[in-house]
Amino acid sequence: MTRVEAFLAGLWEFVVGDDWRTALGVVIALGLTALIADASIAAWWVTPVAVIAVLALSLRRAVRERP
Amino acid sequence: MSGAEIALALSVFLACAVEAVEALTIVLALGTTRSWSAALSGVAAAMLALAAIVAAFGPALTSLPIGLLRVLVGGLLLVFGLQWLRKAILRASGLKAKHDELETFNEETAAARMAGAAHRGFDGYAFTISFKGVLLEGLEVAFIVLTFGANQHHVALAAGAAGLAVLLVAAAGAAARAPLARVPENTMKLAVGVMLSSYGMFWGAEGAGASWPGDDASLLAIIPGVLAMAIAMTWTVRRTVSRAAVADLAATPVQPGDQAAVSA
Numbered sequence: 451m452t453r454v455e456a457f458l459a460g461l462w463e464f465v466v467g468d469d470w471r472t473a474l475g476v477v478i479a480l481g482l483t484a485l486i487a488d489a490s491i492a493a494w495w496v497t498p499v500a501v502i503a504v505l506a507l508s509l510r511r512a513v514r515e516r517p
Numbered sequence: 518m519s520g521a522e523i524a525l526a527l528s529v530f531l532a533c534a535v536e537a538v539e540a541l542t543i544v545l546a547l548g549t550t551r552s553w554s555a556a557l558s559g560v561a562a563a564m565l566a567l568a569a570i571v572a573a574f575g576p577a578l579t580s581l582p583i584g585l586l587r588v589l590v591g592g593l594l595l596v597f598g599l600q601w602l603r604k605a606i607l608r609a610s611g612l613k614a615k616h617d618e619l620e621t622f623n624e625e626t627a628a629a630r631m632a633g634a635a636h637r638g639f640d641g642y643a644f645t646i647s648f649k650g651v652l653l654e655g656l657e658v659a660f661i662v663l664t665f666g667a668n669q670h671h672v673a674l675a676a677g678a679a680g681l682a683v684l685l686v687a688a689a690g691a692a693a694r695a696p697l698a699r700v701p702e703n704t705m706k707l708a709v710g711v712m713l714s715s716y717g718m719f720w721g722a723e724g725a726g727a728s729w730p731g732d733d734a735s736l737l738a739i740i741p742g743v744l745a746m747a748i749a750m751t752w753t754v755r756r757t758v759s760r761a762a763v764a765d766l767a768a769t770p771v772q773p774g775d776q777a778a779v780s781a
Contacts, residue, residue, distance in 0.1 A: 464656065465593070467600040476595045476717075480588060480725045487726030494727040497718045498739070501599065502746060508603055509754055516612055516758070 469511070475504035521733065524740075525665050526678040528712040532661050533682035535705045536654040541686055542618045542696040543650035546625030547643040551632075555640035559647025564683075567655045571662055571676060578667035584724050590664040591721025597660070598713030602747055605707035610754040615703055618696035661713070668720055711747060715740045 451459070466473045479500030486493035518526075540560075547556040578586065607613035625646075632642045662679050666672030689697055719729065719736055729735035 465596065467596070469600075469603065472599050472603070473596045476592055476599070476721075480592050480721050483722050483725040483727050484588075487728075492727070493725070494722055494729045494735075496727070497595070497722045498742070501595070501714060501718055501743070505599055505602060505606075505746070505750065508599070509606060509750055512603070512607055512612060513754060513757055513761075 469508045471511075472504050472508050475500060475507075479504070521669060521736075522671060522674060524712065524716075524736070525669055525671060526674055528709065528716070529658070529662055529665055529675045529678040530682045531705050531712070532709045533658045533679040534686055534700075535702055535709065536658050537683050537686035538618065538697050538700050538702060539616070539621075540651045540654040541690045542621050543625055543654075544647050545690060545694075545696060546622050547629055547647050550626050550629040551643040552640035555643035556647040558639075559644040559649075560651050562644075563648045563651035563655060566652055567659045570656075570659050571672065574663055575667060575672040578663055579670060579672070581667075584726075586668060586724070587720040588724025590668050591717050591719070591724050593660075593717070594664055594713050595717030595721050597657070598710050598715070598717050601706055601710030602714055602743075603710075605703055605710050606747060606751045606754060608703050609707070609751045610758055612754065612758060618698040618700075618702075622696040665716070668716075707747060711740060711744045715743045718743075 479497050482500075483493045483496040486496060544556050544560055547559075578590075581589070604613060608615050629643070629646070658679055662672065662675040666675030686697065715736065719739055723729065731738075
């Protein structure tokens with residue numbers, strides 16, 4: 451592994467962590483919030499719903515993958 | 518000091534204290550087995566590097582437009598917060614081993630002894646491992662200081678809270694001359710996860726264009742709400758795991774020897 455690859459891998463691990471799907475869920479939730487807010491509809495509820503769903507799914511995966 | 522400033526200082530203080538406890542264990546192991554001067558030089562060099570990172574990125578972040586800053590910082594804080602919450606819930610449920618400072622200390626001590634005797638003069642091994650340990654543990658704190666501080670335009674307050682946490686942990690470590698194994702790290706990590714997720718959710722949604730009912734006052738509902746969610750999820754995961762363990766035990770065929778032991 452080159453130094454650049456090692457740096458990128460470290461950066462990925464630092465920002466994204468153990469479960470990349472959680473980070474993807476956050477990005478989708480914020481994008482959805484922006485779309486709904488842009489249409490002048492109340493959008494504050496999107497992130498709380500997304501947080502509950504994303505964390506619950508991540509924990510479910512962890513429970514299923516336990517040794 | 519306003520409520521938001523107290524919450525900012527408290528979040529940074531807790532996050533920094535947890536990371537400082539972990540860094541202290543590494544430094545103690547190197548100092549006691551190899552060289553205090555090299556280990557402490559490593560600490561000083563890492564602290565300088567972290568201060569330079571905060572000083573370099575702080576002004577750059579605060580100069581971004583507030584909407585862009587909030588959605589970027591909110592999103593990153595939310596990703597970080599959910600990582601902290603996930604780990605804290607898995608540890609509290611028994612699915613992930615709890616951080617054991619004594620065990621880490623013993624491992625670091627054994628590794629330091631295996632690395633061979635220090636050459637005459639400066640101990641490069643103790644310096645490097647100490648520097649890397651403090652820098653890696655501190656990077657996350659530097660990120661939290663930057664994001665929380667830049668968003669509320671209080672980088673100095675956030676840096677002060679982080680500095681206070683480091684001083685207190687260092688003083689406690691110097692007094693105990695042992696790893697701080699009694700610090701309730703998992704509870705502190707859960708608290709940090711709740712704060713990061715709550716602020717990340719709040720700022721991220723605001724940056725994306727949403728308006729929270731009650732504006733800043735909505736945090737008074739968001740923070741307890743996230744805490745309640747984390748407690749409920751911990752309870753659910755713990756229950757699922759214990760039910761699965763009972764089911765696994767019931768499905769295990771009984772060996773003749775086991776039956777004899779039960780009968781006896």
